Amino acid sequence: MQLFIGGACAGKRDAVRSRFPGACWHSAYDGKALEAWRESLPRQGVVVLEGWERWLAAWLVEEPADDSLRERLRTLLANWRDLERETAVSVLLILPEMGRGIVPIDRAERRLRDLAGWLAQDAAACCEAVWYVRHGLVHRLSADVPTA
Template sequence: MQLFLGGTCAGKRGVVRQRFDSPCWHSAYHDCRLETWRMAAASSQCLVLEGWERWIAARLTAELDDDRLRDIMAIELDALRAWEAEQGGEAVLILLEMGRGIVPFAPEARRLRDLNGWLAQDAASRCERVWYVRNGLCRSLSY
């Protein structure tokens, strides 16, 4: 797995399009549910998943326990790694870096930022490569 992390409109999609041939996009911005990535993966060797913050936000009211919600997202990350191992495919995660340290006043906005940050940490720990994208420039954060 590879992770591309950066702010809004930082150029993450463009960098991913340049680096991967004919990836299959699974996007929360196009009303895809996270769990349906398995159907998209069946016909692709490269699967790009974007919109994680929306997938988290959609679960905030149904799941009030942050640890449980974090575990649910980690299960999906582990399933993606298992898909890679079984099918020989590559999962590419695009995550939005939110807030840059600014703490919002609204509790639900703080919760979303916390969960998104934990997801980024969990994803980074599972990925072979982590990239930070800013202004269309991509820098490796992996060692």
């Protein structure tokens, strides 16, 4: 797995498109539920999962327990790592970096920010490569072998 992370409009999508032109995209911005990701799964190649802030916000409405949500996300990450081991498919995550700036006053907005941060930490721990995108510039943060 690989992770591209950065702020809003930082150039994450453009960076992924230029590096993986034939990738299959599964996006919350197209109204797709994350749970339907298998529908976008190619037989081989790269599948890109983006729109996490929308998926996370919807889950936060359904689930009051943050620990349950984090465990759900960890399970998804583990499933994708297993998928990569068993097939010729590579999973690529595009995540928003929400940890900078003003902490929201609204409790729901803080929960979203917290969950996005936990997802980013957990994804970074199990991805082969982590890329930070800012101002359209892509910087590799990690080349370590996943530990999770």
